[in-house]
Amino acid sequence: MSQKPSLAKGTRDFLPAQARKRQYIFRIIEEEFRNFGFQPLETPAMENLGTLEGKYGEEGDKLLFRILNSGDYLKDLSPDELQTGETQGITRKISEKGLRYDLTVPFARVVSMNRHLIHFPFKRYQIQPVWRADKPQRGRYREFYQCDADVVGSDSLMYEAELIQIYDRVFKKLGVPVQIAINHRSVLEGLAEQAGRPDLFMTMTLIIDKLDKIGAEAVKAELVRAGFEDDRAAWILDLLAGPDAALSEFEFNPRATTGVSALKKVREYASEAGLSNPLEFSPSLARGLSYYTGCILEVIPVGIKMGSLGGGGRYDNLTGVFGMPGVSGVGVSFGADRIYDVMEEQGLFPDGLDTPAQVLVICLDEESHRHGFGLASRLRAAGIRTDIYPEAAKLKKQFKHAEDLSIPFVLIIGEEERKKGLYPLKDQKTGAQSILTEAEIIRQMGMLSE
Amino acid sequence: MSQKPSLAKGTRDFLPAQARKRQYIFRIIEEEFRNFGFQPLETPAMENLGTLEGKYGEEGDKLLFRILNSGDYLKDLSPDELQTGETQGITRKISEKGLRYDLTVPFARVVSMNRHLIHFPFKRYQIQPVWRADKPQRGRYREFYQCDADVVGSDSLMYEAELIQIYDRVFKKLGVPVQIAINHRSVLEGLAEQAGRPDLFMTMTLIIDKLDKIGAEAVKAELVRAGFEDDRAAWILDLLAGPDAALSEFEFNPRATTGVSALKKVREYASEAGLSNPLEFSPSLARGLSYYTGCILEVIPVGIKMGSLGGGGRYDNLTGVFGMPGVSGVGVSFGADRIYDVMEEQGLFPDGLDTPAQVLVICLDEESHRHGFGLASRLRAAGIRTDIYPEAAKLKKQFKHAEDLSIPFVLIIGEEERKKGLYPLKDQKTGAQSILTEAEIIRQMGMLSE
Numbered sequence: 001m002s003q004k005p006s007l008a009k010g011t012r013d014f015l016p017a018q019a020r021k022r023q024y025i026f027r028i029i030e031e032e033f034r035n036f037g038f039q040p041l042e043t044p045a046m047e048n049l050g051t052l053e054g055k056y057g058e059e060g061d062k063l064l065f066r067i068l069n070s071g072d073y074l075k076d077l078s079p080d081e082l083q084t085g086e087t088q089g090i091t092r093k094i095s096e097k098g099l100r101y102d103l104t105v106p107f108a109r110v111v112s113m114n115r116h117l118i119h120f121p122f123k124r125y126q127i128q129p130v131w132r133a134d135k136p137q138r139g140r141y142r143e144f145y146q147c148d149a150d151v152v153g154s155d156s157l158m159y160e161a162e163l164i165q166i167y168d169r170v171f172k173k174l175g176v177p178v179q180i181a182i183n184h185r186s187v188l189e190g191l192a193e194q195a196g197r198p199d200l201f202m203t204m205t206l207i208i209d210k211l212d213k214i215g216a217e218a219v220k221a222e223l224v225r226a227g228f229e230d231d232r233a234a235w236i237l238d239l240l241a242g243p244d245a246a247l248s249e250f251e252f253n254p255r256a257t258t259g260v261s262a263l264k265k266v267r268e269y270a271s272e273a274g275l276s277n278p279l280e281f282s283p284s285l286a287r288g289l290s291y292y293t294g295c296i297l298e299v300i301p302v303g304i305k306m307g308s309l310g311g312g313g314r315y316d317n318l319t320g321v322f323g324m325p326g327v328s329g330v331g332v333s334f335g336a337d338r339i340y341d342v343m344e345e346q347g348l349f350p351d352g353l354d355t356p357a358q359v360l361v362i363c364l365d366e367e368s369h370r371h372g373f374g375l376a377s378r379l380r381a382a383g384i385r386t387d388i389y390p391e392a393a394k395l396k397k398q399f400k401h402a403e404d405l406s407i408p409f410v411l412i413i414g415e416e417e418r419k420k421g422l423y424p425l426k427d428q429k430t431g432a433q434s435i436l437t438e439a440e441i442i443r444q445m446g447m448l449s450e
Numbered sequence: 451m452s453q454k455p456s457l458a459k460g461t462r463d464f465l466p467a468q469a470r471k472r473q474y475i476f477r478i479i480e481e482e483f484r485n486f487g488f489q490p491l492e493t494p495a496m497e498n499l500g501t502l503e504g505k506y507g508e509e510g511d512k513l514l515f516r517i518l519n520s521g522d523y524l525k526d527l528s529p530d531e532l533q534t535g536e537t538q539g540i541t542r543k544i545s546e547k548g549l550r551y552d553l554t555v556p557f558a559r560v561v562s563m564n565r566h567l568i569h570f571p572f573k574r575y576q577i578q579p580v581w582r583a584d585k586p587q588r589g590r591y592r593e594f595y596q597c598d599a600d601v602v603g604s605d606s607l608m609y610e611a612e613l614i615q616i617y618d619r620v621f622k623k624l625g626v627p628v629q630i631a632i633n634h635r636s637v638l639e640g641l642a643e644q645a646g647r648p649d650l651f652m653t654m655t656l657i658i659d660k661l662d663k664i665g666a667e668a669v670k671a672e673l674v675r676a677g678f679e680d681d682r683a684a685w686i687l688d689l690l691a692g693p694d695a696a697l698s699e700f701e702f703n704p705r706a707t708t709g710v711s712a713l714k715k716v717r718e719y720a721s722e723a724g725l726s727n728p729l730e731f732s733p734s735l736a737r738g739l740s741y742y743t744g745c746i747l748e749v750i751p752v753g754i755k756m757g758s759l760g761g762g763g764r765y766d767n768l769t770g771v772f773g774m775p776g777v778s779g780v781g782v783s784f785g786a787d788r789i790y791d792v793m794e795e796q797g798l799f800p801d802g803l804d805t806p807a808q809v810l811v812i813c814l815d816e817e818s819h820r821h822g823f824g825l826a827s828r829l830r831a832a833g834i835r836t837d838i839y840p841e842a843a844k845l846k847k848q849f850k851h852a853e854d855l856s857i858p859f860v861l862i863i864g865e866e867e868r869k870k871g872l873y874p875l876k877d878q879k880t881g882a883q884s885i886l887t888e889a890e891i892i893r894q895m896g897m898l899s900e
Contacts (some may be wrong), residue, residue, distance in 0.1 A: 003500060003771065003773065004772075004773060005500075005501055005559040005562055005563055005772045005773075006498060006500075006501075006563075007497075007498075007563075008494060008496045008497055008498050008546075011494035011495075011496055012494060013491070013492065013493050013494070013560050013563075013564075014490075014491065014492040014493075015491065015560070015564065015567070016489035016490055016491060016574065019489075019490035019491060019492050020489075020490060022492075023490060023529075025515060034806075034828060034835055035830040035833065035834075035836070036835075036836070036837070037807040037835060037837030038806070039466035039469075039470075039806045040464075040466055040469035040470060040473060041463070041464065041465065041469060042463070042464040042469050042472075043463050043464075044457065044458060044461035044462060044463070044593045045495060045579065045581070045593060046458045046461055046581070046592070046593065047458055047685060048453075048456060048457075048458050050453060050456075050711050051455055051456075062520075062521075063520075064517040065496075065517050065518075066517065067515050067517055067518070067549075068515075068516040068517070068518055068541065068544075068545055070512075070513075070515070070583035071512075072537055073537065074537050074540065087522055087523065087524050090524065091518065093774075095518055097458050099495075099517075108800045110463050110465070112455055113455055113456075113457075113463075114463075114465065117465070117596045119851065119854040119855055121840055123806065123837075124466065129495065131495070131496070135521035135856050141496060142496070142760060143494045143496065154841075155564075156840030156841050158819075158823060158838070158840050158841075159840060161823070165827060169830075169831070212587055222579075244783065253568065268820065269823050270821065272820050272821070272823050272824040272827070273823060273824055273827035274824075274827070277615060288809040300691070320452075321453065322453060322455045323453065323454060323455075340850075356484075356487045356488070356489045356573065357487040359897070369608075370718065370719065370722050373608060373611070373722050373723060374722040374723055374724075377615060377722070377723035377724070380619075381619070382483040383485065384485075384488075385484055385485055385487060386485070386486070386487065387486070387487030387573075388608070390571055390604045390606030390608050390609065391604075391606050391608075401569065404569040405569055
């Protein structure tokens, strides 16, 4: 009967040490979302396929996890249909639901289904897993968390500044130095227009987005190959690769100037608030351009070789596909897995996240164990994470448990201690030991846990 | 192109007001788990079907949500197999993964896969959704959260007492008065034995579990119908229905006495800690008896018509099916949906959970809006949940937004205010208004948010 258990391909367990570190990241992000008045939303893992299909392009549709209908799911299929072996047609008949692929489409569904309940502008955040049937590889999983914050129902550029501030504050709290890059779709459109090929806007955008990877020469060559005049391609490169791409240099035509004005306004708000990390105009930034219609944002770690830790931008028409036109918004997303990797690599997680308790109560005899249980319970009531070894086992064994779990303090109770009400509290790291009353222990441990 | 969106059957969205209340419950539970040294675990939503199948009985297998293999999932099926239309055989070929049905089986998988990494006794908690293809009905959903805490790798009865304490403390914090019922499998076994029909143990257990629902007479009749002698059935009823079922009355044979001793030991620990809610010996309690092998626990709200809010017990052999024998443990679960319903019904949620922010900044002109954005950002930095209307709109409109979102305070900024650095802070409930400096606002709002 016994079987060798395994994880489903591309999925992960988070054991306590990892789970606590992930919680740490999520809590800091969530706290900032809440400080800025964003409201929590939770949607179910399963959506009707009608909600999901056609929203992520043909490739996306292939990456949806589909759920078999329950019961006798074959009953609606005629033998003929079955025999054709035509996968798409059969799928439609045997599967009605799929797993959430991102948090944006469910958000759009919620907004359009609850439009009369929601007060706009609506600021919502959502931190939940999504699933994609991608080929698993290093750093790419089939289940991963997304952390999104969006404001819909207002085109005020103040919200771009709020989201930039949230990035700024979260990464400051996490101790990860970042650069926040910003661009505007109109700047890119103006660039293509001024270079004489407004029709090549998308192509140009995809090419210049590779600037950091392939360098100026290669980008220029690609632009020419795509159909830009040689001198116009050179002009684009001059603008982009200039050592100080100044916003005002991009006021070369009305369309670009629209983008520049928006970016200036965002900057004005941001500087009113004050940022700890640099906000940089990055005219080649073109993240997910098919989706974004205004400002585009990206967060890149400074001094650490790692891709973007988050991104976002302004979009039009979030809910049009669900019959609710004209809802524009702006949103950002945090890449929790990458943030985790950066923090682990740089040793940025605070001490104490790797332990389940601040103190382990160790007892020398059964009577002391009962006494210790009462004491442990009062420490817990005071908010001190406390564990107690389940029996009066050998001292060595109990101390080893404290070491195994990296519990920093050990409190020892024997007959004498319990009679006097004075307990040795041992700092496992330094070996230092103080003899304290219960009240003193609570005070001392409480201070350490702040 | 536009479509009318809908939720998948049996699933729910949690809009902000609900989501915040649910978070409130989960956080209180999680805080207690952590205070007692329980460690977080997260497992993926998808498990290989080999992990899930055969663990929940035949009925359970039918309720598993199965995920279609990605890509051309029909390719491993011969036309002959397809043509048979034999659902079970086909399912096995086209679906390898399923959604988690509970948190216990994934926990068992994790323990057996990581047995060399885990230090025992291992205290873990897990708060995640599970999925069951049940027929949806009032109060029964296809996606719902489970909140479990378990200790494995020790048979110390101290852990039963810890879990009772967790129940006690969580419901005290939530403000829900409860009774914690406890029983022991050996008491029930001893009862069947003493009544002359050890072979009818399971049947007897199922019958007496209905005592509260159908009454003593009906239970007695059912016992006799099941095969118990009339006087023996009467004896059972006398014991169970006695107005004060005292533990010591159940020491009538060695098997029952084993159970009673365990229960006494648990009580001893619990009284060492001190409980706020009553812990009651409940000899007819038989929750999930096919699974539990020692103590059995259940939490029932007092004075509120609602089923149990949680339950648990001790089990043997958590991981035997995964090739790791001899792992015993004890665990409890919280019924989050029912707790939510009770708290909603009784108005037990604290004030302030229904609002996204403590204060809304309202500005009278554009210059003041920029100033207000800076002020809002400093309030947020001080940990005060703050929102600011996105533009200097009409006062009425901005005030309405504060009302719509139940934001309790409004801060008004016009030219005079920003020049003097003195701002009217209006209490939306009482209408009272004070003129304050920024520092005073931070102090006052900070105190309110404690």
